Amino acid sequence: MWKTDSSGASRTEDAVMQFLPPCQIRCPINEDIQRTNVLMSLLPEDPGQAKDGIIQIGDYLYEKNPFFTVCGYICGLCENDCNYKTRGGAIKRRLLKRFLSDTYTPYLSQKKPLEVTKDKGKVAVIGGGPGGLMCAYELSRRGYKATVFDSNEKLGGAVRYIPEYRLPEDVMDAVVDNLVRIVGIEVKLNAKVGEGGLTLQKLRDEGYKAFFVATGTPYARPLTFGTEKVEGQDLDGVMYGLKLLWDANRGEVPSDLYKGKDVVVIGGGNVAFDVARTARRLGGDVTVVALEVMDKASKDALPADVEELEGAREEGIRIIPSRGVRRISKANGKLNLDCPLCTSVFDEKGFNPQFECADCIPLDADVVLVTIGQMGDRAFLQNEGLLNDAGRLQADPVDLQGRVPDVFIGGDVRRIGFLADAMHEGVEAAESIDRYLSGIDLKSGRAREYGPYDAPYRSSYKEEPKHKWVPADQRLNFNMFEQGLTLQEAIEEARRCITCGPCISCKACVSVGIQEELTPAQVDEDLCCGCKMCVYVCNYDAAGLKEVEGKIVSFTDELKCKSCGMCVAACPSGARSLAGDRTPARIEAVYGALR
Amino acid sequence: MADGEPRLVCFSCNFGWGYLADRNALASQVKNWIPVVCTGKIDITHVLDAFKAGADGVLILGCPEGECHFQDGNIECKKKVFLLGKLLEDYGIEKDRLRIELSSDPDGSKLPQIVKQMTESIARLGPVKKVEAPSKVA
Numbered sequence: 001m002w003k004t005d006s007s008g009a010s011r012t013e014d015a016v017m018q019f020l021p022p023c024q025i026r027c028p029i030n031e032d033i034q035r036t037n038v039l040m041s042l043l044p045e046d047p048g049q050a051k052d053g054i055i056q057i058g059d060y061l062y063e064k065n066p067f068f069t070v071c072g073y074i075c076g077l078c079e080n081d082c083n084y085k086t087r088g089g090a091i092k093r094r095l096l097k098r099f100l101s102d103t104y105t106p107y108l109s110q111k112k113p114l115e116v117t118k119d120k121g122k123v124a125v126i127g128g129g130p131g132g133l134m135c136a137y138e139l140s141r142r143g144y145k146a147t148v149f150d151s152n153e154k155l156g157g158a159v160r161y162i163p164e165y166r167l168p169e170d171v172m173d174a175v176v177d178n179l180v181r182i183v184g185i186e187v188k189l190n191a192k193v194g195e196g197g198l199t200l201q202k203l204r205d206e207g208y209k210a211f212f213v214a215t216g217t218p219y220a221r222p223l224t225f226g227t228e229k230v231e232g233q234d235l236d237g238v239m240y241g242l243k244l245l246w247d248a249n250r251g252e253v254p255s256d257l258y259k260g261k262d263v264v265v266i267g268g269g270n271v272a273f274d275v276a277r278t279a280r281r282l283g284g285d286v287t288v289v290a291l292e293v294m295d296k297a298s299k300d301a302l303p304a305d306v307e308e309l310e311g312a313r314e315e316g317i318r319i320i321p322s323r324g325v326r327r328i329s330k331a332n333g334k335l336n337l338d339c340p341l342c343t344s345v346f347d348e349k350g351f352n353p354q355f356e357c358a359d360c361i362p363l364d365a366d367v368v369l370v371t372i373g374q375m376g377d378r379a380f381l382q383n384e385g386l387l388n389d390a391g392r393l394q395a396d397p398v399d400l401q402g403r404v405p406d407v408f409i410g411g412d413v414r415r416i417g418f419l420a421d422a423m424h425e426g427v428e429a430a431e432s433i434d435r436y437l438s439g440i441d442l443k444s445g446r447a448r449e450y451g452p453y454d455a456p457y458r459s460s461y462k463e464e465p466k467h468k469w470v471p472a473d474q475r476l477n478f479n480m481f482e483q484g485l486t487l488q489e490a491i492e493e494a495r496r497c498i499t500c501g502p503c504i505s506c507k508a509c510v511s512v513g514i515q516e517e518l519t520p521a522q523v524d525e526d527l528c529c530g531c532k533m534c535v536y537v538c539n540y541d542a543a544g545l546k547e548v549e550g551k552i553v554s555f556t557d558e559l560k561c562k563s564c565g566m567c568v569a570a571c572p573s574g575a576r577s578l579a580g581d582r583t584p585a586r587i588e589a590v591y592g593a594l595r
Numbered sequence: 596m597a598d599g600e601p602r603l604v605c606f607s608c609n610f611g612w613g614y615l616a617d618r619n620a621l622a623s624q625v626k627n628w629i630p631v632v633c634t635g636k637i638d639i640t641h642v643l644d645a646f647k648a649g650a651d652g653v654l655i656l657g658c659p660e661g662e663c664h665f666q667d668g669n670i671e672c673k674k675k676v677f678l679l680g681k682l683l684e685d686y687g688i689e690k691d692r693l694r695i696e697l698s699s700d701p702d703g704s705k706l707p708q709i710v711k712q713m714t715e716s717i718a719r720l721g722p723v724k725k726v727e728a729p730s731k732v733a
Contacts, residue, residue, distance in 0.1 A: 038664075044615050044701060458666035495662065509664075513618075514609040515632050539666040564665040565636030569675075583631055587641060590627050591648035594602060 019559055021501030022452040023078035023093065028417075028424035031065055033078055033093060034501045038508035040096060040494035047487050051103055058104035061097075062111075066137055066179050067130055067423060069105050070159065072098030073167040075420055083455035083500050089464020091497045092485075099490040105171055108178040118145045118184070123433055124200075124208040125149070126193045129157015130419050131214035131411030133179060134426030135433075140183035142434055147208070148185055151192035155180070157216050158412060159419065161245040161271070163278050164478040169249065194380030200407065209437055212429045213386070213402070214411040214422065217374035223266060225326040232328025233370065237335050241265060241275030241371030248278050248478075255477075258284030264337060264363055266325050267371035268292045273308040275371045276317050281476050287318040289363065291342040291353050294321050300345040307467075311481070314472035320363075324355055328368060337363040376413040399432045399442040400425060408432050453500045453560070456539040462496050465489065502559045519578035520561040521568060527575035528553040534567035534576060543567050601651035601717040602627060605710050606641075608634045608669070611658035613703030624707045634658075634695075635668020639675055646688060652717040654710060655695040662699065669697055687724050692717060 023033045039057050043050045061068040076094030084091055120143040125132040128150030136146035154160065155176045159167070180187055191198060193215075200211055220240035223230040232238065247253050261284050265276040268290030280286045292302040294309075302309065302321065312319070323339040330336070341359040346352065381387055386402050386409065388394040395402050395409040402409045410425030411417075428446075435442050468483040475481045485493060499506065509515040521534075521542070530552035534543040542560035545552055554575075556567075565583075568576040577584075604627045607613065613621050613630070622628055627650070631637065634657035645653050655676060657669035673695055680690035694713060700706055 042614055042701075456666050458663075459670060460661050462661065498666065499664070509610075509632070512614065514614055537671070562665060564633045564668060565631070566633070566665065566668055566671060569636055569638040569671070583629070583636070586629055587644075590604060590629055591644060591650075594604075594627065594645075594648040594650055 017449045017451050018505075019451045019453060019502050020505050021499070022081040022083060023091075024501060024505070025450040025452050026081035027078045028420040029065055029427065031061065031068070031078075032506075034497065034499050035506045035508045035511075036061055037091065037093070037096065037494045037497040038499060038506065039512065040100075041491055041497070042508075042512060042514075043487065043491055043494075045488060045491065050487055054100055054103045055107055058100050058107070059111075061100070062104075065423070066182075067134075067175055067419065068097055069101035069108075069171055070130075070167065070175055071420065072096075072101040073171060074159070074162060075418065077418060077420060081452075083453075084461070084464075084496070084498065087455065088461040092464065092493050095485050096490055096494055099485045099487075101171060102484060105174045108174045111178060111182055113182045113184065114141065116141060116143055116183070118143055120144045121209045121437060122147065122207050123210050123212070123437075124193075124203050125212045125214065126200075127157065127212075127214035127216055127411070127413070128152075128155035128187065128189075129214060129216050129411065129422060130159060131216070131422035131426040131429075132157070132212060133176065133185070134423040135212045135214065135410075135430045136185045136426075137179060137183055138427050138430030139433065140185055142430065144434075144437075146185050147188060149188045149191045149193050149198075151190070151195075151218075153189055155187065155189070157214075157422075158218075160249060161242060161274070162249075163245060163274050164249065165277070165281065165475070165481055166274070168480060194377065194383060200384050200404075204406075209406070210433045211407045212426070212433065213381075213384075213407060213409045214413060214426065214429075215377050215380065216412045216422075217376045217416060219375045219377070220370065221373040221375050223325060223370045223372060225324060230325060230328060232330070232335075235328060235330050235335060237330075237366060238328060238368045238370065241267065241272065241369040242374065244275055244278060244369060245271075248282070253282060255282060257282040258367060261285065261366040262334075262364060263287070263367045263369065264289055264335075264365040265369045265371055266290075266337075267373075268302040268304060268321075269371070269373070270304050270308055271374075272371040273304045273312055275369050277308075277312055277315060279367070279369060280312075280315050280317055281478060283476075284367065286316075287320060287363070287365075288312070289320045289323050289325060289337070289339060291324055291345050292321060293345075294319070311469070314469075315475055316472070323361070324353060326355075326357070326360075335365045335368055337365065337368065339363055374412075374416070381413075396442075398446050399435075400429050401432060401436070401442060406436070408436075453502065454541075455498055455500050456541075458498065458539060464496075465493060499562075503562060504559070515563065516582060517580060519563045519581040520558045521556045521563070521565075521576055522579050523554050523556060524575045524577070525551075525553045527573045528571075529573045529575070530554065531572065533570045533572060537566050537570040539566075601714055601722075602649065603652045603654055603710060603714050603717060604629065604645040604650045605654045605656065605706075606631055606634065606637055607656035607706060608632070608658055610664040611662070611699045611701075612656050612706055613700065615701045616703030621703045621706065625710050633663065633665045633668040634672035635663070635665055637672055637675070639679055642675075642679055642693060646683075646692075646723065651720075651723055652692040652694070652713060654713050655693075656700070656706065656709065657695060657697045659697050659699055673697065689720055692720065692723070 043053045079090035082090035122145045125136045125148045128148045139146040220242040263279045263284035263286045265288045322342045327338040341356040344354045400408045408429040411422035470481045542557045663669040676695040
């Protein structure tokens with residue numbers, strides 16, 4: 001549709017400090033948010049005509065982020081730092097990507113495979129979640145033969161726990177199946193490295209030259225009170241919430257599993273609420289018990305997202321804050337929980353919950369779902385020599401190299417984070433492995449610093465669109481309850497983006513032909529009278545004043561200038577012009593013909 | 596104008612008008628067309644020079660209020676058009692010869708029509724009177 005040139009248009013040089021809009025800094029993989037927002041705002045309003053453009057934008061995003069369609073359902077970290085957040089509401093970037101996914105997901109099976117010569121050697125990726133897959137993707141593109149070993153019967157890692165009402169399974173299936181096909185990743189499923197004689201040494205003997213360990217945190221953390229494991233976790237009816245999520249996604253639970261049952265979920269994070277809302281959809285009468293408090297401004301705030309809390313409450317889930325569970329017992333066919341008051345969760349030592357045991361309430365339940373966190377496979381890490389003397393996993397924070405030089409480690413197993421964090425580490429690990437196998441220094445130029453831009457000034461801001469959720473009483477099923485954006489809504493929302501970031505990191509207008517090239521403003525210091533009209537008129541704070549040999553003149557911050565020409569029009573002395581601008585010549589041609 | 600059609604100079608902003616169209620096709624339909632990246636870039640001298648060069652009217656097409664890609668360029672232009680209108684009147688040039696329309700037209704289908712409409716209303720005004728000294732100080 002467009003004659004866009006995506007090759008290197010927004011790839012900037014390695015600078016010490018890179019200026020980007022805050023959304024792109026917050027994104028762990030620095031996605032080209034601004035550029036693609038602008039492109040989306042320029043889509044035609046007719047869906048048939050828009051399809052080409054959507055696929056073009058999708059192809060561009062796919063290069064750096066083959067999981068972008070999944071992000072459209074479960075990410076949105078960028079929105080937390082969006083400058084519009086304090087001016088009417090963050091741009092709904094996640095919904096914009098979900099909109100792209102509506103067209104791009106069906107297209108994925110037609111996307112042509114990449115033709116790369118894989119002659120740089122074999123690398124083994126242990127763990128087929130987003131971290132491992134991104135590493136395999138990057139390595140494949142660079143010419144390595146990547147093999148992913150996953151202990152499950154399906155790739156996807158932790159994403160496979162996310163309930164269907166937040167992420168339909170076919171979106172993830174399409175991403176994973178096609179990613180493997182498009183870059184040619186070899187996959188070994190039901191292959192748990194660390195079991196049945198499958199060790200890293202065995203893989204070395206088979207010719208694998210380096211490893212990325214991204215085994216994640218597949219084990220549920222058992223409930224403890226203080227340092228003691230809580231009694232009663234092996235009682236009938238007590239289960240780890242993670243298992244419920246797994247079974248529900250496999251379609252292995254009857255839809256009325258918890259009908260007529262009182263379900264208590266212990267935990268206050270997003271996973272606990274996934275479990276609670278899943279249990280609710282299986283018919284249960286659900287209560288969430290958490291250490292934390294409801295007040296989002298507190299240091300001890302419930303970690304779950306505001307939308308999860310809102311959705312859960314609408315669905316009739318009760319939340320009991322500030323309570324721990326010190327004992328689970330059984331009496332008269334019901335499970336009983338002892339819940340002392342939690343007076344503080346975090347202090348200067350970190351996670352260090354304090355309790356007032358005299359204030360203890362009982363809770364009854366038929367089912368208890370423990371969802372207080374997850375752990376990695378320590379046995380595997382220990383056996384491979386990856387734990388240090390203090391028993392901690394050792395991985396360099398910059399290059400992710402482990403205690404064993406050919407082993408690199410990232411994702412949740414190294415540090416629990418979001419989907420995009422794991423993906424970022426997969427990419428960094430691929431870079432590290434490439435350098436390691438090429439004999440290049442692992443660290444030079446890796447630590448990037450970013451400087452955010454504030455929003456440009458404008459005279460009016462627009463409110464964010466309200467979220468469209470199916471009414472709560474119609475939500476007790478596993479269909480998506482959040483409605484996505486229509487084409488018209490997507491164009492409008494993308495248009496709301498005020499493009500805070502510098503032109504050099506975007507250039508959407510140039511690639512679409514709206515601007516022939518970037519033409520930053522220049523000042524003729526002899527003509528400039530220092531009146532400051534340009535400073536007043538520039539919405540981007542790109543015009544400033546400086547002193548040159550005793551005279552006050554204006555100058556342009558080229559990193560902030562958007563080549564719009566407002567300052568040129570405002571200057572009473574004619575001291576400003578746009579470098580390389582062909583508009584004056586065009587005007588002269590037209591007027592010349594009139595005369 | 597003199598004999599024949601009135602001559603209209605048309606500025607249009609690239610973020611709101613015709614960005615989905617074939618620009619060459621549009622250029623062949625609209626004479627004296629000057630696409631700019633933002634109407635905020637239009638200088639008052641551009642408008643005055645147009646009349647000096649012999650234009651019978653100037654049409655400026657910008658984005659709807661609140662929609663400017665460069666934040667407030669369209670509003671700045673609107674302010675200039677308002678003040679310019681008063682200035683032109685003092686020189687005997689009817690302010691209706693200068694018009695700004697803030698709307699959006701991604702495929703450029705409205706552009707030629709609006710130009711045609713304004714050309715017709717300019718025709719009713721006749722040719723621009725030779726510029727004289729102002730009859731009153733603005």
